[in-house]
Amino acid sequence: MMWIIFALVCIQLSECLHKVHLHRSKSIREILKERGELKQFLDIYKCDPALKYQHLFPGFQSEVADEPLLNYVDNSYYGSITIGNPPQSFTVLFDTGSSNLWVPSIYCSSPPCRNHARYNPTRSSTFSTNRQSFSMAYGSGSLSGFFGYDTVNVAGITIQHQEFGLSQNEPGSAFIYSKFDGILGLAYPGLSAGGATTVFDSMMRDNLVSQPIFSVYLGRVPNSQEGGEVTFGGVDNSMYTGEIVWVPVIQELYWLIPMQGVLLNGRPTFCTRGCQAMVDTGTSLLTAPSQELEELMQYIGARQDQYGEYVVNCGSVANMPSLTFVINGFDLTIPASAYIKQYNGYCTAAFEPTYLPAPTRNGPFWILGDVFLREFYSIYDRGNNRMGFAKAV
Numbered sequence: 001m002m003w004i005i006f007a008l009v010c011i012q013l014s015e016c017l018h019k020v021h022l023h024r025s026k027s028i029r030e031i032l033k034e035r036g037e038l039k040q041f042l043d044i045y046k047c048d049p050a051l052k053y054q055h056l057f058p059g060f061q062s063e064v065a066d067e068p069l070l071n072y073v074d075n076s077y078y079g080s081i082t083i084g085n086p087p088q089s090f091t092v093l094f095d096t097g098s099s100n101l102w103v104p105s106i107y108c109s110s111p112p113c114r115n116h117a118r119y120n121p122t123r124s125s126t127f128s129t130n131r132q133s134f135s136m137a138y139g140s141g142s143l144s145g146f147f148g149y150d151t152v153n154v155a156g157i158t159i160q161h162q163e164f165g166l167s168q169n170e171p172g173s174a175f176i177y178s179k180f181d182g183i184l185g186l187a188y189p190g191l192s193a194g195g196a197t198t199v200f201d202s203m204m205r206d207n208l209v210s211q212p213i214f215s216v217y218l219g220r221v222p223n224s225q226e227g228g229e230v231t232f233g234g235v236d237n238s239m240y241t242g243e244i245v246w247v248p249v250i251q252e253l254y255w256l257i258p259m260q261g262v263l264l265n266g267r268p269t270f271c272t273r274g275c276q277a278m279v280d281t282g283t284s285l286l287t288a289p290s291q292e293l294e295e296l297m298q299y300i301g302a303r304q305d306q307y308g309e310y311v312v313n314c315g316s317v318a319n320m321p322s323l324t325f326v327i328n329g330f331d332l333t334i335p336a337s338a339y340i341k342q343y344n345g346y347c348t349a350a351f352e353p354t355y356l357p358a359p360t361r362n363g364p365f366w367i368l369g370d371v372f373l374r375e376f377y378s379i380y381d382r383g384n385n386r387m388g389f390a391k392a393v
Contacts, residue, residue, distance in 0.1 A: 067229060078091050082152070100183070101182070105120075112176045116181040117181045126160075143165075147165055165193075184199055216373065258275075259275050325366075325368070
């Protein structure tokens with residue numbers, strides 16, 4: 001309705017300017033120009049006359065769209081999408097560490113599937129499939145199934161004939177307790193299982209976003225209905241302060257970037273000869289090389305409990321060091337309060353080890369998960385193969 005009103009205002013203003021010009025010695029345009037107010041007037045009422053025909057183009061989409069996220073105990077951030085006609089609703093984790101979209105299907109009888117919404121292809125008039133099978137593994141679970149095609153709506157953006165996975169088997173218990181039904185991967189297409197077209201590549205291919213960029217804001221309030229947002233096609237300037245730090249992507253597979261160092265209280269301590277970091281919204285914690293993590297935990301006085309968590313004295317948090325990641329020559333610092341989780345007087349360090357080398361075997365390997373991303377707004381620029389970071393509000 002708003003675009004109709006806006007278009008009508010534009011048409012009326014145009015007609016008014018024309019009529020006054022015909023019937024008076026001076027037009028409104030001339031009067032405003034004499035007053036030095038013409039540019040301001042035109043900027044306010046600048047419009048696209050074709051907006052009145054917008055209803056004739058059902059495929060027209062917003063060029064920049066926000067997908068709101070829910071924050072579940074600072075452990076996962078997920079949002080809602082629909083698949084099919086009529087639409088079937090699902091919640092998905094927006095994951096920059098993987099590339100496929102998948103949801104549970106009615107053909108899956110594994111316990112995790114029974115606990116979540118399941119896609120029914122027989123209820124969609126636009127579903128098709130060639131029955132190509134897939135399997136994929138995550139750090140905390142695996143699944144298998146087959147690919148299909150259907151209409152997918154993300155953040156109000158409708159994608160026709162989007163390829164996605166229908167899970168048939170989700171072994172183990174990894175996904176039983178997840179608050180989301182499936183996963184929507186936002187990494188590069190080279191990482192996609194089965195060569196499936198990613199959701200964001202479909203958006204770019206069909207010109208559904210104004211720029212080949214998406215951005216992520218992760219809120220700091222656990223269990224919040226306003227837990228964050230993914231902005232497709234641009235950057236939400238209200239979600240960060242200061243300048244954006246840009247860094248090139250090392251490998252067009254993951255969102256993998258170089259780091260020049262990791263500092264404790266401003267002192268070079270780790271990654272002194274350079275290392276690499278993957279930026280991963282699907283990883284809750286900060287992941288560090290096992291040997292370096294052991295040194296860090298000793299430094300802050302953490303001990304592992306029977307669950308593998310690093311327990312610290314809550315009274316010591318104020319004296320713990322800040323952690324600074326040197327990215328493209330800029331210091332991105334998070335305080336101890338950001339990497340220490342507190343639950344009713346019980347405190348743990350939000351880290352986990354990795355024993356893997358960097359994907360390009362160039363120095364130690366870190367994963368900058370949600371602990372880091374709550375502090376820094378992140379921008380994923382596919383057009384220039386670079387990432388941007390700015391201090392989150």
